[in-house]
Amino acid sequence: MERLMGGGVLQLLLASAGVLLLYRILVRLRPGAPLKDAVVVITGASSGLGKECARVFHAAGVRLVLCGRDAARLEKVVQELTASSTGSQKTYTPSTVIFDLADTDTVDRAAEEILKCYGQVDVLINNAGISYRGNILDTHISVHRDVMETNYFGPIALTQALLPSMIRRRSGHIVVISSVQGKIAIPYRSSYAASKHATQAYFDCLRAEIDRHGIAVTVISPGYIRTNLSGQRCHRGWL
Numbered sequence: 082m083e084r085l086m087g088g089g090v091l092q093l094l095l096a097s098a099g100v101l102l103l104y105r106i107l108v109r110l111r112p113g114a115p116l117k118d119a120v121v122v123i124t125g126a127s128s129g130l131g132k133e134c135a136r137v138f139h140a141a142g143v144r145l146v147l148c149g150r151d152a153a154r155l156e157k158v159v160q161e162l163t164a165s166s167t168g169s170q171k172t173y174t175p176s177t178v179i180f181d182l183a184d185t186d187t188v189d190r191a192a193e194e195i196l197k198c199y200g201q202v203d204v205l206i207n208n209a210g211i212s213y214r215g216n217i218l219d220t221h222i223s224v225h226r227d228v229m230e231t232n233y234f235g236p237i238a239l240t241q242a243l244l245p246s247m248i249r250r251r252s253g254h255i256v257v258i259s260s261v262q263g264k265i266a267i268p269y270r271s272s273y274a275a276s277k278h279a280t281q282a283y284f285d286c287l288r289a290e291i292d293r294h295g296i297a298v299t300v301i302s303p304g305y306i307r308t309n310l311s312g313q314r315c316h317r318g319w320l
């Protein structure tokens with residue numbers, strides 16, 4: 082039993098529980114507005130948590146817009162999702178929008194493209210992110226900038242670009258995947274923890290500002306989940 086629960090199985094259970102929790106929060110916060118047929122945008126949908134969210138929402142009959150930098154990886158996800166459709170629930174072939182969150186100049190164009198897919202966004206899940214490990218003395222300022230571009234400036238630019246259309250409809254839900262490290266800073270994660278603390282603060286402000294427009298904001302703060310994140314972190318070192 083101990084062996085079974087070690088490693089992959091436990092990680093998969095935790096990841097699935099996280100996604101289920103996210104799904105339940107969304108359903109609960111929008112009573113009377115089931116997710117079926119809703120338009121849900123997921124950034125970083127090509128792997129890890131974003132891909133798992135895409136799987137759950139696709140199966141629930143959501144109209145998905147999947148975002149990432151790599152068209153081929155996203156197309157593979159689309160193929161996997163469409164192949165997994167059982168027929169018991171009407172599902173939609175996901176749309177894809179390719180852009181780099183670290184290039185904030187292109188985010189407005191991406192937001193337009195996202196809106197063109199279905200003419201509206203019901204739920205935006207700001208999930209994409211990169212990690213970082215390294216001691217502060219050896220970390221060049223450019224590393225902090227790189228991590229902030231992807232984890233903070235990109236998501237807030239995308240959110241701001243999509244917000245007016247939500248406000249016009251007086252409807253929408255903005256979700257951001259932060260981290261426990263958005264609340265607690267641990268050693269050797271300065272850029273990552275700072276980007277997640279900034280994310281927490283920005284979206285808390287946003288919640289307070291846009292509640293009167295009927296738009297909800299949720300910050301999710303997961304603990305460790307085994308994905309590609311650590312393997313592809315910005316800098317390596319420091320276990």
Ligand SMILES: NC(=O)C1=CN([C@@H]2O[C@H](COP(=O)(O)OP(=O)(O)OC[C@H]3O[C@@H](n4cnc5c(N)ncnc54)[C@H](OP(=O)(O)O)[C@@H]3O)[C@@H](O)[C@H]2O)C=CC1
Pocket residue numbers: 124125126127128129130131148149150151154180181182183184208209210211231258259260261302303304305306307308309310311313
């Ligand atoms: N795994 C964990 O333990 C935890 C993760 N989180 C957070 O969950 C979120 C998802 O991470 P996770 O699934 O683990 O990581 P993955 O590395 O598996 O996925 C990250 C995703 O982000 C996308 N991405 C990365 N950089 C950019 C960019 N510049 N522009 C657009 N897309 C980008 C990648 O797409 P592509 O490379 O194809 O463009 C990929 O789809 C992150 O915000 C992370 O901080 C929070 C707590 C714990």
Ligand SMILES: CCCCCCCCCCCCCCCC(=O)OCC(=O)COP(=O)(O)O
Pocket residue numbers: 212213214259260261262265267270273303304305306310311314
């Ligand atoms: C009474 C004092 C209690 C102190 C408790 C401190 C607990 C600290 C827990 C820290 C948990 C961190 C969870 C991080 C989740 C996350 O975002 O993981 C993603 C990564 O950072 C992955 O990158 P890494 O380089 O860490 O593999």
